[in-house]
């Protein structure tokens with residue numbers, strides 16, 4: 001794909017907080033003052049002066065003089081700083097190393113920092129020393145920094161302006177920086193455009209003056225049609241995370257440069273329609289319903305993938321997502337263990353009537369008695385649903401001495417000595433404990449109702465940690481009141497409050513020997529941290545590489561990394577002839593195909609083609625125009 005030529009363009013780039021993520025002088029002080037009891041105080045003083053200088057509220061020359069006076073650094077500290085800064089090059093600069101190396105001659109680093117540490121750092125990305133314009137330290141014979149060269153233009157107020165005037169650059173000049181002194185080049189008429197770089201810091205006074213605000217170098221390259229590492233800047237891609245997903249998830253997306261918004265609670269349909277505008281990646285948990293109405297709303301047009309930060313995906317209209325080329329991922333195992341532990345714990349609590357005993361103790365009642373308290377050992381556990389959770393409970397319950405029976409609609413291998421039942425009725429007839437672990441599909445609505453309770457043994461202990469709609473609540477209430485169910489633990493409800501501020505209203509409230517928990521089966525620090533890593537990894541793989549491995553609604557493809565090629569991803573309705581049409585386009589334009597992958601479901605086809613980087617833009621338009629195309633995107 002052709003890119004705008006850079007020929008008449010000079011790109012002037014600031015160093016501190018732009019080329020690198022940090023301010024060099026602040027970090028030098030940090031290193032030099034290690035072990036000094038006043039380290040914190042002096043470093044924060046230096047940072048304060050840096051900030052004042054950068055935002056234009058303090059004379060730059062004075063700020064430099066004050067900071068260097070506070071430093072107490074030597075050559076050894078500068079060497080340590082260089083090593084540190086090499087690891088602090090801004091992510092988008094590292095990402096676009098190829099561009100920087102290729103155009104190094106046209107890139108000038110203009111900084112009020114010091115060549116002593118800037119040159120070795122920018123050389124990492126191929127920028128030659130002679131393209132670095134910055135101050136230089138003076139050292140004494142022992143290598144201690146004693147000051148700096150006061151004749152250097154860059155040590156003075158409006159130093160960058162004087163320096164650029166002296167360079168007399170020909171052609172267009174674009175300045176990228178985070179500070180007011182960078183903007184001054186534009187103000188002085190020495191630059192055609194000023195790009196406020198906000199990847200590391202964003203200063204209102206600088207941003208307000210900019211021709212463009214660029215949250216990354218990718219954005220600068222994109223705006224100017226230059227070759228870059230990302231086909232579309234991630235800073236333009238919105239991620240909306242709901243229901244207080246773990247901070248790991250937020251970090252994972254931020255680290256990649258996406259725009260991330262995190263909301264604490266769930267959203268109802270109308271709120272989601274509002275918030276989903278321009279969102280490409282959506283993360284939710286069990287309480288936000290992603291319905292057809294939301295998906296077909298124009299606000300959802302940009303949605304590319306959805307992460308269920310939980311096991312269940314019944315809250316998402318998976319079929320409609322597939323129709324629209326939206327891949328959905330979940331975390332099928334990350335909280336399994338947490339649910340298993342809670343289920344076992346609840347069984348023990350219920351057979352010993354602990355909840356009521358504890359409540360009465362808090363009211364001052366001492367009721368020491370063995371009446372109606374039992375061990376779980378030797379009792380029959382009936383598991384409805386023998387999937388990931390059911391099977392783990394089976395193993396642990398056996399280890400505790402229970403006799404395990406299960407019923408599953410799918411033929412499942414019994415673990416240990418567990419016994420398979422051929423009908424739900426058979427299971428319910430024999431179990432002392434009934435625990436539900438079925439999935440939350442609509443077909444499982446009210447699978448436990450009046451009749452099913454009548455099949456259960458008297459004094460049964462009943463647990464539901466699967467999904468609320470699986471049990472008919474009035475039937476459960478009646479079974480508890482009649483004494484059929486002697487104890488119950490319920491973690492999931494047909495309607496659950498959207499946030500912790502909403503009251504929980506349910507007929508189960510106030511019943512004896514009933515433990516109610518607010519859908520926390522999977523809510524442990526461990527599980528949430530696991531999910532916070534697992535689901536973003538899946539979503540990022542899809543976004544960065546096109547892989548759909550682990551998707552719950554999409555043709556599953558695990559793709560090789562993209563190397564020295566462009567990847568064209570075509571999602572279409574699975575009708576005959578699409579692959580042929582795609583390849584006809586490639587043949588027509590003599591495109592060299594490096595790799596091609598295809599996977600279909602009954603409804604959807606997913607074709608990925610890796611091609612050599614040079615091709616005409618018309619190909620993209622033709623691929624998009626093929627009939628039955630659902631979505632098309634490209635990755636570099």
Ligand SMILES: NC(=O)c1ccc[n+]([C@@H]2O[C@H](COP(=O)([O-])OP(=O)(O)OC[C@H]3O[C@@H](n4cnc5c(N)ncnc54)[C@H](O)[C@@H]3O)[C@@H](O)[C@H]2O)c1
Nearest residue numbers: 312385386387388389408409437438439440465466521522
């Ligand atoms: N309370 C929580 O916080 C929490 C946490 C995690 C999972 N869950 C829920 O727990 C449930 C089980 O999770 P999992 O990971 O074990 O799921 P899974 O898909 O691995 O297992 C579900 C099993 O139920 C079986 N099944 C489905 N319908 C059935 C029916 N009508 N009768 C008998 N068997 C049936 C399936 O064949 C499957 O083997 C899901 O509903 C999930 O959403 C709740």
Ligand SMILES: O=C(O)[C@H](O)COP(=O)(O)O
Nearest residue numbers: 285286309310311312522
């Ligand atoms: O499906 C799940 O994993 C559980 O129901 C947990 O859902 P949550 O993340 O909303 O707590």
